[in-house]
Amino acid sequence: MSRKVRCAVLGVGRLGYYHAKNLVTQIPEAEVTYVVASRIGNAERVARELDIPKWTNNPNEVFENPEIDAVIIVTPTKTHASLIKEAAKNKKHIFVDKPITETLDEADDVIKAVQENNVFCQVGFVRRFDPAFAEAKKRIDSGDIGEPLYYKGVSRDPGSPPEIYIATSGGIFLDLCIHDFDIARYLLGKEVESIQSFGKVLAHPFMNKYGDSDQALSFIKFTNGASASIEGSRNAFYGYDIRGEVVGTEGAIQIGSIKYHDNLILTKGKSYHDNIPNFQTRYEEGFILELKHFIECVQNNEKPIVDEVDGKKALEIAIAATKSYQTKKEVKL
Amino acid sequence: MSRKVRCAVLGVGRLGYYHAKNLVTQIPEAEVTYVVASRIGNAERVARELDIPKWTNNPNEVFENPEIDAVIIVTPTKTHASLIKEAAKNKKHIFVDKPITETLDEADDVIKAVQENNVFCQVGFVRRFDPAFAEAKKRIDSGDIGEPLYYKGVSRDPGSPPEIYIATSGGIFLDLCIHDFDIARYLLGKEVESIQSFGKVLAHPFMNKYGDSDQALSFIKFTNGASASIEGSRNAFYGYDIRGEVVGTEGAIQIGSIKYHDNLILTKGKSYHDNIPNFQTRYEEGFILELKHFIECVQNNEKPIVDEVDGKKALEIAIAATKSYQTKKEVKL
Amino acid sequence: MSRKVRCAVLGVGRLGYYHAKNLVTQIPEAEVTYVVASRIGNAERVARELDIPKWTNNPNEVFENPEIDAVIIVTPTKTHASLIKEAAKNKKHIFVDKPITETLDEADDVIKAVQENNVFCQVGFVRRFDPAFAEAKKRIDSGDIGEPLYYKGVSRDPGSPPEIYIATSGGIFLDLCIHDFDIARYLLGKEVESIQSFGKVLAHPFMNKYGDSDQALSFIKFTNGASASIEGSRNAFYGYDIRGEVVGTEGAIQIGSIKYHDNLILTKGKSYHDNIPNFQTRYEEGFILELKHFIECVQNNEKPIVDEVDGKKALEIAIAATKSYQTKKEVKL
């Protein structure tokens, strides 16, 4: 396909709007022709703002439209399974935000639909496209640190999302740590054997109501002898703090930092740099690069580097982590 | 102008090609419709590669075409004055690579033509658009370091350009240090009163033939009591090293670093990061942002933050620096 | 006591020799008059090298000597309890390497002896005296990060000690992680409620024989709502890597780095700094400062900031960690 990829964006929440805007302003190879939102007014507002010609509150309008090549699904998780299956059946390529579905059964259905219909389904694990993590992957694959043995992930939100979000988020392992579960598999190149997870409420007492934690830790054993430690936190009042480390038999890589700009400000007695304040700034490039990758894969008929099977595997680990946290036992996969 | 800005790129050397590609792939608000090069084959090759519909070796074709809004001039410096004047006369907005012209008289002509014809002329001082330098400017302007007193600039190329380039480059002050002369004015918000410059050949003996240096230093006095020290070098065998510092009455800013990626690689006994290898990687964002700024200024009918007068002033300082270097005396402006 | 503190060093292994040398060359307020080693030849060799007047293989000679004020015990752990008790009975102040004893019962005996005899007993948790950790403590205590909520410790050895050492080391939690258990209590200012620990052998298969791990992780819950995650590793082939983080309600502190010197070496394409190679270089200052502190406490009749009770508490946590690792269950203290 040498022509532009014609896309519809489903969902115009914070991230849906962001993806729509990136497609319009940053990716000349894409053409967004439809905005879909359950409230038609929201769809129209975003469409007008971004100069997108059509909007609707009926996703089938998009699925049945032969002029749409791909859909970007950024709707609540519980709608993912049916939307993906419908899109696949109609031969639309799919970009879907994580987690791929709510349950493993749904994930299996989705995988079947995607594969039977020969479409691509990329899951929004943006960290794989962050320049620092992507560069780390390249180095590990080229043997720079020998055999990777250990991944340490730190993912700290600058605070908790609102209680209403937490109530239906599925918990910190599914909502936050899932990014690390995916990137650990990706960087180590191995599959998870077992996981044991912990959590505690340190700063947001309301989480106790939902059995959720604001400080979580998982210890993962991988097949073939690697391991990982994954910290998730809602308590980084100083900023949005995403870092990783991979230790190998001949070296290690430290990935990412809290530094926002390449400036050091020196004031009386102390020197400071600004912190990365939120996920939008942290992943500014990653969000563009993951969409570019998806659009290019569709254009070139190549499989994305993160697909529906990766989506299911990360979900499986996150569900096991949640179970381990609840039962206080190691859970095998 | 709410529609796209229709551009012609004049010159397809390394930087011309780069600008053309950025306009096509990174800036949806621009539409490149013409490539101009003195050798028609080069123009055609670039046009075909980037899907640009027209090419020519005759710049007048562009100037006379009413469907062109703006020209991007990336030709040899000696052609700048006549091309800018012709473009201005034809009411084309102009983006021109530094230095604006070869002589101050030419610069005066150019300023006259631009201003009489009410077009914009942005000069390619990319450093103003580098996120770190731009952020520094913002902080200085908001008073974060008090009154700025002193600028220290380090601009080190990873080696010398080829001898054939050096032969006609105008020397290190005009070719390299001119970026610091501009940014020093910009960050300090002051004008130059006098300059004294030095140079020595440390690593590239062929430069002696041209009276040029590979290690240069200038000391600048500004009106109202500030000063600057500007180092230019062709001897940074380790990478492309651009840094700045501004010291003010209440603090200071260190700008930029040699770090390429946000990864630290730890090997037996030592830890390293990659260096920025060349100007393309150092200014990857800056090159896009300066063109975006130009296109937006044209669309919104707003004056660019760096214009023909800035172009002349930087040229004036660079010429004075060269004279000081040659006469071994302080030169007043 | 305004005069010098007269010391005897018991044990001349790697660390014993190091302490003896530091006392002689770095701490003018101390006077080492005795070296004790089970093999008299070793005692004599060290005494002659460091110009220490007396040596013996009989510790009682030291205990009974009224001219000895303090003993520095750097012998195998299994000898600690009896040596400390004997020293205390003879009114000698005691500096003892960690862990204080092998068992909690022994620790109780030791505490009783020390307190009944009104002597001081400082335990060698050197990290408390490392300038970076000490500075962090000061800042936390002065409220710079609000209420501390979370400690993250990373302690990585550049490889495993020899098998013969591992065989009797008590395991990674007792031998290595105990430093983090102590510093977590110290920095958070709270006591441990429960711990769950994991381990895996990633790079040193011989450890399986001893039920030991080379990659360990503990999750600690503290009274009053704080938590900690403690990583211990023998797999940092790149250097000796000790870092900590404390996250509080209003900020956080990152403590320590792998950087050895304040130099950055820039070579073609990459820039590097040397890594800290081993614990001697990492704690060069800490080892001196902990002895200075002990000597000053003795001179000024002030209690050391880390005493026999801290020694017992860290031991208690380490034993619980080992039990948790073996039983795969959370262990309450």
Added chain:
Amino acid sequence: MSRKVRCAVLGVGRLGYYHAKNLVTQIPEAEVTYVVASRIGNAERVARELDIPKWTNNPNEVFENPEIDAVIIVTPTKTHASLIKEAAKNKKHIFVDKPITETLDEADDVIKAVQENNVFCQVGFVRRFDPAFAEAKKRIDSGDIGEPLYYKGVSRDPGSPPEIYIATSGGIFLDLCIHDFDIARYLLGKEVESIQSFGKVLAHPFMNKYGDSDQALSFIKFTNGASASIEGSRNAFYGYDIRGEVVGTEGAIQIGSIKYHDNLILTKGKSYHDNIPNFQTRYEEGFILELKHFIECVQNNEKPIVDEVDGKKALEIAIAATKSYQTKKEVKL
């Protein structure tokens, strides 16, 4: 000499007191037996505080005392020449603060006296003993950066000394930049051919009275084709900022930083570290190491790595810099 080196400290100003204290508390191989100060009360006060047995206001008492091996001269510069000569005549080894003397003629006299009497004379260029600069020297000498071509020095005081000090300081080149002149020679391993220097008053108007500057810059040409740029400043309101860079044919070294502690404090929106506040903290180790070196040289009868001839050469460069600044001309040495 296997016994302790018996020293007298002459001068108990800020630095004299500091040296005396370091000798007493940090260098067991030294024994300070005399304090000399022009006001006897000052001598007595320091002697009593540091437990030094004797004090006097008559330096001859020290010179004539056969039990004194070495003198530490930290008196005003104008007294250096006669004190050194007298000390040398009496076979005392000499440690003298920089600059060695006020004039080059005096320096010649001093060199003659020192050499005829076969004593050592170490000049207090502390930077040579700073661990970062010392490590840089080692790396350069071992060829890590190829042939060194260029030294860039930044020496910034956090403000001006009091006017009364400036009045007799000899100016910024003699008082401050002299450290860089020495270290440039040392790191490049070359001699100065010519220097041109500039200065301006940016923040301390009273300096105009004395023809002094608070912002200075020198460009130095070395024999055999190296060069250096040396910045001296009294305007670093943020801290005491000493850094160096050496660029060589195969790499470069950046030396030193403004960071005080190995902690990063993360607060809402920004992360900071403390700055080095003053020369005492910056050179805490260097001040001890230079005295240790002196004492060891005396004990082992080895020449110090920085001697009376280095003292003269740095003085010569500083005097040339001052002349260049005053005459606005390049000065050859």
